[in-house]
Amino acid sequence: MSQLEYSNNKSDLFWSLQDVSNKRAGQILIKTLCKYIPTYSSGAQQIYSEGQCEFSSVDRVVFYPNTEDYTKTFSRIPSNAIRTTSIHLFAHAKQGLTFLQQKSGKATGSSTISATLNQILSNIDKKEGFIPILQKSNVQDTSDKRPLLKLSTLDVKSLESEFSSFEISTMLNELKKGFMDLNAL
Numbered sequence: 001m002s003q004l005e006y007s008n009n010k011s012d013l014f015w016s017l018q019d020v021s022n023k024r025a026g027q028i029l030i031k032t033l034c035k036y037i038p039t040y041s042s043g044a045q046q047i048y049s050e051g052q053c054e055f056s057s058v059d060r061v062v063f064y065p066n067t068e069d070y071t072k073t074f075s076r077i078p079s080n081a082i083r084t085t086s087i088h089l090f091a092h093a094k095q096g097l098t099f100l101q102q103k104s105g106k107a108t109g110s111s112t113i114s115a116t117l118n119q120i121l122s123n124i125d126k127k128e129g130f131i132p133i134l135q136k137s138n139v140q141d142t143s144d145k146r147p148l149l150k151l152s153t154l155d156v157k158s159l160e161s162e163f164s165s166f167e168i169s170t171m172l173n174e175l176k177k178g179f180m181d182l183n184a185l
Contacts, residue, residue, distance in 0.1 A: 012043045012136040013063040014056070015149070019140055023058050026139045026147035029091055030061045033134060033149065036182035038175050039063050040082050040135040040152065047074045047133065047154070049174045063134075074171045081158045082133055088140075089113070089132075090148045100148065117183040124176045127156045127168065131175070 020026040034053040041048070048065035050072040056062045066072045086108075092098040097113035123129030131154040140148045154175075159168055 012041050013039065013065070014136060015061045015063075016059060016138045017061065017147070018059045019138060020147045021141050021145040022147060025091065027055055027061055029089070029147050029149055030139065033089065034063055036178040037132050037134050037151075038154075038178065039065070040077065040133050040154075041065075042079045042082070042135065045075065045077050045079065047077050047171070047175070048072060049074075049178060071174060074174075076162060077159070078162070081155050082135060082152050083155050085130070085151055085153050087130070087132075087151045087153075088148045089151060090142055090146050092146075100142075113182070117179060120179055121176060121183065124172050124179070127172060131156065131172075132179075 015026075015030050017023050017026040031053045034051060039048045039051060040046070046065075048063070050069070051063050051065040053061050053063050086102050088100045088102060090098055090100060092112075095112045099111050099113065099116050100107055101109045119129070120131065123131055133152045133154050134149075135152050137150050140150075142148050156168060156172070163171075
């Protein structure tokens with residue numbers, strides 16, 4: 001994978017750790033997740049299924065997409081196809097990666113990643129439901145000072161007017177690979 005200069009990278013492919021108490025844990029969380037969960041650039045209107053994260057400072061993690069393999073990048077993805085959610089991911093000491101749903105800053109439910117990944121894979125096969133996407137955001141702390149990363153979701157139905165069913169299936173099959181690898185951990 002070629003290394004891009006930071007100045008050439010889209011400014012929306014980074015995460016700020018400024019408000020995180022344990023910056024190292026935040027860096028590890030993002031660096032781990034960016035290997036498996038697709039990343040969206042609203043500036044380029046692209047989804048990247050593969051890339052790597054580097055630390056440009058203690059407070060900033062930058063995503064560098066794989067630009068050598070064109071099958072890892074999907075273009076013309078409008079920003080309205082990426083929806084914000086109230087779902088976050090954080091590393092739980094006993095349960096590993098955990099999904100947390102929050103409303104008005106208060107937790108309303110949680111599930112371990114192993115319990116949720118099969119549902120995500122099923123959603124991808126059905127071309128519906130919650131398909132996690134990473135995009136530029138600030139990482140926050142949980143109440144007990146663990147880094148919490150907000151997730152977005154891909155609205156596959158909104159792509160149907162722009163892409164053929166074959167193009168959508170190709171994209172989803174590629175995006176699915178990262179979730180399958182994450183599920184194998």
